[in-house]
Amino acid sequence: MDLTPPPMRESQPTLLIVDDDREFANSAADYARARGFIPYQAHSLAQSRQYAHLPSLDLLLLDLTLPDGSGFDLLQELDLPEHGRVAIVTGQPSVESAARAVSLPVADYLIKPLKPEQFDSLLDTAAARARPARADCAGMVGECVAMRRVIRDIGRVARSTATVLIVGESGTGKELVARALHEQSGRRGPFVAVNCGAIAPDLLASHLFGHERGAFTGASNRHIGYFEQANHGTLFLDEITEMPAQLQTYLLRVLETNVITRVGGTEAIATDVRVVAATNRDPLRAVEDGTLREDLFYRLADFTLELPPLRARGHDILLLARLFLDRLNQHYNTRKRFAAGTERVLLQHTWPGNVRELRSAVQRAYLTCDGDEIAVQPGYRKLAPVHHDATTITFHVGMTYAEVEREMLLKTLEHFGNDRTRTAEALGVSVRTIHNQLARLRANGAGNGSAAR
Incomplete structure (x- = not known):
């Protein structure tokens, strides 16, 4: 199939190509990628099952003759209404297969070699039917039940004025969720993110609420804080449990009154800010140990979003890994792919660093591979043994x-x-x-x- 890729589209619908003809599959994937699709490839019936049950597939391009069975076997297993479009592409047409395809909800029955205008028509229709929710969630990717619930809840709460508390382990994408809430909120102001644990406690009040000239040593000019910067927008407070207790008291008052006073000032300044907070700790336990004020917790948790760790997201791991590799291929204009056995390794790893660790592992494998096949090795290579010295820490069984x-x-x-x-x-x-x-x-x-x- 000799195709010259047309310009990129803005949306990113998904395409699964199930064909044991790797040359055809690679060509179709490259063309679809240039049209803005995220393409996946499977070269056997068994491999296709790892992809085909993803409910967000917008186009399934299916060959009937596979090494381990017929494409019809896959069609019988699928919940076809969940798939935007199914097209059979075969190099061995027959009256029997055509008649059988007609009896199933198959959109097209095409014969190789595939004409460019035929493929264009398939892609155009699939792109038009792609789920709009995908483009509305700040690039979030996830098909497991827990992530679909998160994306659904974002849509439910985004346009409200409720404060939102996002709970999840480090690396699960809490800021991405906060951005999705902002993007769907309709608020015309900016999205401002601040990590409460990355700012010295004695400076955090100045950063959040601003200060007047002369408020403290070194305050030579008036400073506009994050609350004023985020006016008519969204302020994301990450690591909220790291905020000093005294400042938590003031934050609670600000949330109740929508009024701030700069450090060293007396003017009451009205603000219109939607606050989204996040923590990687159990918030109830943080309340119990006094790290988080109970009244502030209940004020922040008008609505709570709990993000699942990557290890609990099943085949989302493969979906994300392929997405990261696809982005690298697009950025560097390459066609690298995962080596055989990589998917099994990815699914077996526990990913303590969650999505952030997965992205890093894929990028590291991409940058260090010599050919076109990359083998992701989760975790970091163990360093050479070192001799014990004054900096070595020794722990003994029985230590508390x-x-x-x-x-x-x-x-x-x-x-x-x-x-x-x-x-x-x-x-x-x-x-x-x-x-x-x-x-x-x-x-x-x-x-x-x-x-x-």
Whole structure:
């Protein structure tokens, strides 16, 4: 099939090509990709089953003669109304197969070689019928029950004025969900994101609410805070449980009154801001241990969205991996593909870093492979063994969690010369968490030396 790809479309409907003729499948995939589709390929009946039950397929291009069975077998298994369009493409036409196709809800019965205008017609129809919800969720991808529920709930709550609390492990896409809420809200103002754990506690109030000139040492000019910057828009407060308790009290008042006062100022400033908060902790447990004020929790949780970890999303892992690879191929103008066995490896890994880890693993495999086939190896390569030295931490069976935490914190601080920022980065926590842990050690008399001061 000699096709010259036309310009890209803005939408990204999906196409599954089931054909053991790899040359035809690659050509069709390249052409569809240039038309803005996300194409997937399967070269056997068994392989097609990994893709074909995705409810968002907009076009299924199916060969009847496969190495391990007939394409009709797949059609009988599918819930066909869930698929936007099904087209049979065969190089071995027969009256029997044509008659059987007519008895099923198959849109087209085409004979190879496929004419460009025939394929154009298929793609145009499928693109027109692509689900509009896909384009309305800030690029979110997911077909598992939990993610479809999240996308449905985003549509339900987006246009309301309710505050939303997003709960999910690190790397599950909480900011992406917040952006989707903003994009579907109809609010004309900007989307402003702030990580409450990445700003020093004594500066967070100034960042959020702004300050007047002379409010504190170094405040040489008036500063407009995030609340004013997000006026008529959405303010995303990530790691809300890292916010100091005193500031939580003020935030609660702001949410109740929609009025702020800059640090060092007296003017009451009315704001129109939709607040979306997020945490990677169990919010109820955070309330119990005093990290999150109970009244603020109930004010933030007008509506709660719980994001599933990647390990619980089943074949979404493959969907996302193919999407990341497809984006890399488009960006670098390549045609790399996953090596045999890669999908099994992807599904067996637990992905503690969730979608962020998967994206990194695919990109790392893409950049380090020499040919056109990439083999994703989840996790990072183990470093060469090191000799024990003063910076080595040794844990013994029977140590309590508090003892392990104390030893890890103090040893890491010592290694980085008491640099709390570098220590926080090494331990994968916020600087505020380091401050809080040291404060607890001092209060319990467990800290010693300059590290705990």
